[in-house]
Amino acid sequence: MNQPAIVKPCHEKTYQQGQVYCQYDSNEISSLAPEMLDSEYWQQKNAIVGSAQGRGTTWFIADENSFGILQNWVLRHYYRGGLIGKVINDQYLFTGMKNTRSAREFSLLKSMRAAGLPAPKPVAFRVIRKGLFYRADLLSSRIENADDLVGILSKNTINDALWQEIGKVIKAFHQQRIYHHDLNAHNILIDDKNKVWLIDFDQGEQRENKLKWPEDNLARLLRSFRKESVRVPNFQWQEKNWQALLNGYQS
Incomplete structure (x- = not known):
């Protein structure tokens, strides 16, 4: 990261x-x-x-x-x-x-x-x-010179290294016990230097790591990608991209 x-x-x-x-x-x-x-x-x-x-x-x-x-x-x-x-x-x-x-x-x-x-x-x-x-x-x-993942993936693919970086960033938040109430593809931004950001923390909070909320956060994000792949024309996302993200999260 x-x-x-x-x-x-x-x-x-x-x-x-x-x-x-x-x-x-x-x-x-x-x-x-x-x-x-x-x-x-x-x-x-x-x-x-x-x-x-x-x-x-x-x-x-x-x-x-x-x-x-x-x-x-x-x-x-x-x-x-x-x-x-x-x-x-x-x-x-x-x-x-x-x-x-x-x-x-x-x-x-x-x-x-x-x-x-x-x-x-x-x-x-x-x-x-x-x-x-x-x-x-x-x-x-405002995060300058950045677009959210839905906007980016409606135009282009991103490489495995960037998917892994997204996973590493999410893990960094989880390691600080940060629960994102609505972790989805709209709330992940990438700027022009390929830095990954998370936004929109309404109802977010710091939680105990002993609970299973990190897994729930990731499951919510996966549902978001699958939903956008149906809703957005030419959405450049595949299931293998999720595995690249998880590789970064687990590294």
Whole structure:
């Protein structure tokens, strides 16, 4: 696996006004305004450079800071899935700030970055309370010059060495006890230097290694490849590629 880069520690600051609570890394944002966790704020600045559709819309942002440095970020609002999501699509029961979806993912990203794992940098999160419920948003770094495996495999094959690297990266996360709730082909990125990244850690957590969740993670990923091979035209994946990935995971 590629050697981990030296990571600048997250310097956390908080903002709170009424029912709005934010936490942010002041290395990334010198002074946070809570509206920076709204897509409309960036649209007014013409800083939206793309989006992706999933359960909701994920916004890609490119903005110059006060020093003229271009910052590439991803903004995501948390939405529920399943049947309950059709009723209260973005509201969650509040049981403490540290238990909110955005606070948990921010904290997990911070821990993974500190361990040198290839995951996005946490930039900021916001929680807006209303009665017993809350809504949440997360701002994180965008992996530059990268595409997800579905996008890559819809155009080209990748060699065994890269499949093995994907397996090694997944193993590195598992060795740090990182459970990825939705490990699939969309959440694995490869950049222009062939570095492998994992993204989207909503509902992820650190777990005990004695449980069988690593095997479940891999089984979920295999189902994802098989699903995309049926759904995506000319998807360049075969069962032998899975064995190459496992060879990297087991090495």
